[in-house]
Amino acid sequence: MPTDSDTNYDPTLGNKFIFVTGGVMSGLGKGITAASTGRLLKNAGFDVTAVKIDPYLNVDAGTMNPYQHGEVYVLKDGGEVDLDLGNYERFLDIDMTFDHNITTGKTYQHVIEKERAGDYLGKTVQIIPHITNDIKRRIREAAEGSDVCLVEVGGTVGDIEGMPYLEALRQFAHEEDDEDILFAHVTLVPYSKNGEQKTKPTQHSVKEVRSIGLQPDVIVGRCDDKLDPETKEKIALFCDIPTDAVFSNPDVEDVYHVPLVVEEEGLDDFVLERFDLEDEALPSSERTKEWREVVTTEKSGEVDVALVGKYDLEDAYMSIHESLKHAGFELGVDVNVRWVAADEMADGHDGQLEGVDGIIVPGGFGMRGTEGKINAVEYARTNDVPFLGLCLGFQMAVVEYARNVLGLEGAHSAEMDEETPHPVIDILPEQYEVEDMGGTMRLGSHETQIEPGTLAEEIYGDTSCTERHRHRYEVNPEYFENFADEPFSFSGTAGNRMEILELEDHPYFLGTQFHPEYSSRPGDTSPPFLGLVEATIAEPEADADDADAQSGQEVTF
Numbered sequence: 001m002p003t004d005s006d007t008n009y010d011p012t013l014g015n016k017f018i019f020v021t022g023g024v025m026s027g028l029g030k031g032i033t034a035a036s037t038g039r040l041l042k043n044a045g046f047d048v049t050a051v052k053i054d055p056y057l058n059v060d061a062g063t064m065n066p067y068q069h070g071e072v073y074v075l076k077d078g079g080e081v082d083l084d085l086g087n088y089e090r091f092l093d094i095d096m097t098f099d100h101n102i103t104t105g106k107t108y109q110h111v112i113e114k115e116r117a118g119d120y121l122g123k124t125v126q127i128i129p130h131i132t133n134d135i136k137r138r139i140r141e142a143a144e145g146s147d148v149c150l151v152e153v154g155g156t157v158g159d160i161e162g163m164p165y166l167e168a169l170r171q172f173a174h175e176e177d178d179e180d181i182l183f184a185h186v187t188l189v190p191y192s193k194n195g196e197q198k199t200k201p202t203q204h205s206v207k208e209v210r211s212i213g214l215q216p217d218v219i220v221g222r223c224d225d226k227l228d229p230e231t232k233e234k235i236a237l238f239c240d241i242p243t244d245a246v247f248s249n250p251d252v253e254d255v256y257h258v259p260l261v262v263e264e265e266g267l268d269d270f271v272l273e274r275f276d277l278e279d280e281a282l283p284s285s286e287r288t289k290e291w292r293e294v295v296t297t298e299k300s301g302e303v304d305v306a307l308v309g310k311y312d313l314e315d316a317y318m319s320i321h322e323s324l325k326h327a328g329f330e331l332g333v334d335v336n337v338r339w340v341a342a343d344e345m346a347d348g349h350d351g352q353l354e355g356v357d358g359i360i361v362p363g364g365f366g367m368r369g370t371e372g373k374i375n376a377v378e379y380a381r382t383n384d385v386p387f388l389g390l391c392l393g394f395q396m397a398v399v400e401y402a403r404n405v406l407g408l409e410g411a412h413s414a415e416m417d418e419e420t421p422h423p424v425i426d427i428l429p430e431q432y433e434v435e436d437m438g439g440t441m442r443l444g445s446h447e448t449q450i451e452p453g454t455l456a457e458e459i460y461g462d463t464s465c466t467e468r469h470r471h472r473y474e475v476n477p478e479y480f481e482n483f484a485d486e487p488f489s490f491s492g493t494a495g496n497r498m499e500i501l502e503l504e505d506h507p508y509f510l511g512t513q514f515h516p517e518y519s520s521r522p523g524d525t526s527p528p529f530l531g532l533v534e535a536t537i538a539e540p541e542a543d544a545d546d547a548d549a550q551s552g553q554e555v556t557f
Contacts, residue, residue, distance in 0.1 A: 016148045016180050016275045017139070019169050021214075023157045023205025024188040028222045029258075031084035033186050033249055034150045035091035036259040040268035042092055043288050044281040046147040050088040051139055052081070052101050054154045055161035059105035060098075063438050070315030074468045074518050075100075078444025083318050084152065086518070090322060091259070093521050100142045104161065107134050127164050135168035136175075148275075157185075158208045170213045179276050185209055185216035186249070189223040189231065197223060197231040199238065206239040215240070217274060218267070220247045245270065254325075256295035256522060294329050294523040302334035303357040303536040308376040310342045310369035317362055319517035320390070326525040327533035335533060345372030353379050357536035358386040358508075361393030363470070363515060367416045374400045386508035386535035388528055389501075391471055394511035395425045397501060398475055401488045408482070415473050426476040434472075441472050448499040448514070454491035455502045455510060459531040465492070467514035474498065474513065508535030 018037065022030040031052070038048040058064060061072045062080030073086040079098025089096055111134055115125045123130075143149035153169070155162045173181045187202040202221065209216060219235055221227045226248040227235075236243040247265045252258055262268070272278050305324060307317060314321055314337075321337055328335040340352045342361075353359065359380045361373045373393065377400040380387035389397045395413055402411035402424045410417075413425035434440045450456045450463045457463055475490070475498040483489065492500025492512070503509035510528055520526035 015143070015146065016182075016277070017143065017172070017176070018148065018150045018182045018184060018271070019172075020150065020152045020184045020186065021157050021166070021209065021216075022153070022155070022186045023208065024201045026156055028186050028188055029249065029255075030152050030154075030186045031087050032091075032255050032258050033184070033220050033262070034152045035087050036262050037184075037267060037271065038088070038148070038150050039091045039259040039291060040263055041148050041271065043291065044268065044272065045287070046277070046281070047145065048092055048148045048150065049094065049143060049146040050085075050092065050096070050100060050150040050152065051142045052084045052088070052152050052154065053135075053162075053165050054082050054101065054103045055159065055165060056103060057105045057108070058103060059109060059438060060101070060103065062441075066311045066316035067313070070313075071318050072470070073319065074443060074470045074515060076445045076468060078439075080439065080443065080470070082154070083315060084154075086319055086322075087255075088150075090521050093524075097142075099138065102135065102138050102142075102165075104164075107131060107138070110134060128167065131164050132168040132171055135165060136172050139168075139172065157205060157212070163212075166209075166212045166214060173214070179274070182217045182271060182274050183214055184218040184220060186220045186222060189221040189227060189235075191224065197228055199231060199234045202235055203238045217241065218245050218247065218270065220249050220262075220267075222249050224251050226250050254295065256291075256325075260292060260295075290523060297329045297332055299328070299334045300332050301537070302336055303533065304336045304338050304355065305358040305360060305532070305536065306338045306340045306353055306356040306376070307360050307362065308340045308342050308345070308353075308373055309362050310364060312339060312341060319515075319520070320360060320362055323517040323520035323526050323529040324533065326520050326522050327529045329522060330525050330530060331533055331537060333533065333537060340376070342369030342372035342376070345375050353385070356385065358388070358532050360532070361387075361389045361396060363391030363393065365392070365415075370396060370413075370416050374403075378404060381503065381506070381509060384507050386532055387506075387510070388508075388532045389511035390517065391469075391513060391515055394501060394513050395473060395475070397511045398424050401486075402479070402482070405486070405488070406482055408479075413473055414476075422479070424476050424479045424482075425473050426478075428472055428474050431472050442469050444468060446494055446514070448492040448494050450500065451489075451491045451493075454489075455508075455531075456491040456500045459510075459527040461527075465527075467512070467516050468518045469514045471513060507538065508532060 020030050020034040022028050042048045060080045061069060061082050070083040072080050073083050074080055075098060076095045077097050081101040085096055085101055111130050139151055153165050187205045189197050192198050219239060232246040233243050235246045247267050252261060272281050309317060324335040338356060359376055361376055373396045377397045399411055402408040408422040410420055411422035411424050412420040414423040445466050445468050447464055447466045452463055477496055487504035490498040491502050499513045501511040512528055516526040516528045
């Protein structure tokens with residue numbers, strides 16, 4: 001690997017690289033395909049990491065509306081990134097850093113800052129070589145310490161925003177040994193009206209890739225079903241790759257089953273052979289089966305959990321959905337998420353929440369939907385429905401109790417109502433002078449001290465926890481005394497900052513200022529989510545026990 005005087009990258013960084021591009025349309029599942037491949041390589045004993053390239057001009061995802069790009073995923077180091085990095089963390093069971101997300105805004109900002117500082121010594125600063133060199137540097141540094149680095153290029157081939165990245169990858173491949181680079185292209189294989197799998201979109205997509213100077217080594221066809229043998233042969237013929245380099249990635253019931261599907265297709269064996277790593281991989285009989293065992297757990301029941309939010313799309317709350325799924329794996333139940341529109345609940349909630357086994361009020365920003373979230377908290381509190389409030393949901397639980405139990409009329413968060421007579425939630429002191437919106441909140445992992453003998457200690461099994469944060473507002477210290485002798489208590493703190501709340505004599509009532517959903521993994525469920533789902537299961541069991549005591553008959557859940 002050559003040393004470049006402009007990038008100063010260390011030529012020993014990284015090892016094997018898999019570049020994943022997509023064609024035909026966005027949202028095909030490049031990230032899940034890449035993450036699934038990484039999962040299989042990790043099962044084979046390799047250290048695997050990933051890089052997500054987002055060609056937008058935003059420096060990070062922090063200021064994006066979830067309708068634009070799904071949830072903002074927060075990393076341990078405080079990086080606000082694309083939700084695909086959440087998939088990589090969950091599939092690979094690793095903690096990534098902000099350096100694992102490359103954006104056009106981040107890259108251009110860095111190069112321009114260097115130009116302003118005179119680092120280019122009078123050179124004309126251009127896309128090639130300066131931007132492409134910076135992209136290559138970022139990839140190599142993110143890959144440090146790993147055996148294999150997966151690099152997903154967001155968007156679709158042909159997008160003008162992605163051209164510098166594809167050129168950078170072309171150069172990257174030129175600089176590396178052939179056996180260290182693999183290009184995988186994910187495309188759509190639709191059905192015609194007569195039920196035929198059509199390869200023409202894939203052919204045109206690969207033609208576009210090749211016009212840029214890249215030749216896919218692997219083509220993964222996204223289709224409702226597995227690709228027919230003749231479909232694979234046709235793709236191989238017209239895209240100039242071997243038939244055994246064409247793989248199916250059909251629709252599955254659960255994204256966590258994708259590694260199992262591509263393993264059956266032999267994608268991992270192909271990659272190991274391409275990288276000449278067969279002898280270094282664990283034998284098939286010794287590879288961990290934990291992933292398969294976790295995601296194929298048999299379910300013996302189901303529960304309904306209401307998610308009371310203001311964004312009516314799953315991607316906006318992806319990590320919450322996944323955390324509930326993880327709890328379902330561990331407890332052997334299907335967790336059905338019932339979407340409830342918070343902004344439709346201000347005038348009443350009984351009908352929308354009737355019959356649910358649990359309620360989650362997630363994080364968020366802005367006034368819209370807050371009164372509905374407060375109503376949802378009240379419903380959970382007064383009807384003994386297991387409840388979990390996250391970030392803003394934690395804050396709205398404080399507001400609801402202040403209004404309806406403590407009698408602080410008009411209590412609210414200063415974020416929502418600057419004129420509230422009782423700002424029980426107020427801005428963090430360090431935020432007073434902050435002007436820029438991007439990357440300026442209280443972000444990333446912070447430690448919370450947990451009061452012994454509390455629900456929080458019970459679910460975490462410890463007197464401290466470290467979780468990821470993303471907020472500008474907190475419980476106002478001026479109102480601590482109002483809650484001092486209440487069954488509603490703060491059981492987790494960070495100095496003078498309230499982090500966890502809970503309510504006595506309730507089946508499960510917990511709020512966290514932090515976002516525990518970002519650290520949940522299949523096989524290692526976030527404790528607050530596991531506790532919530534356990535409580536939803538315990539409720540039917542408790543009712544059954546009562547009925548059993550009266551009838552003398554055994555009832556099982």
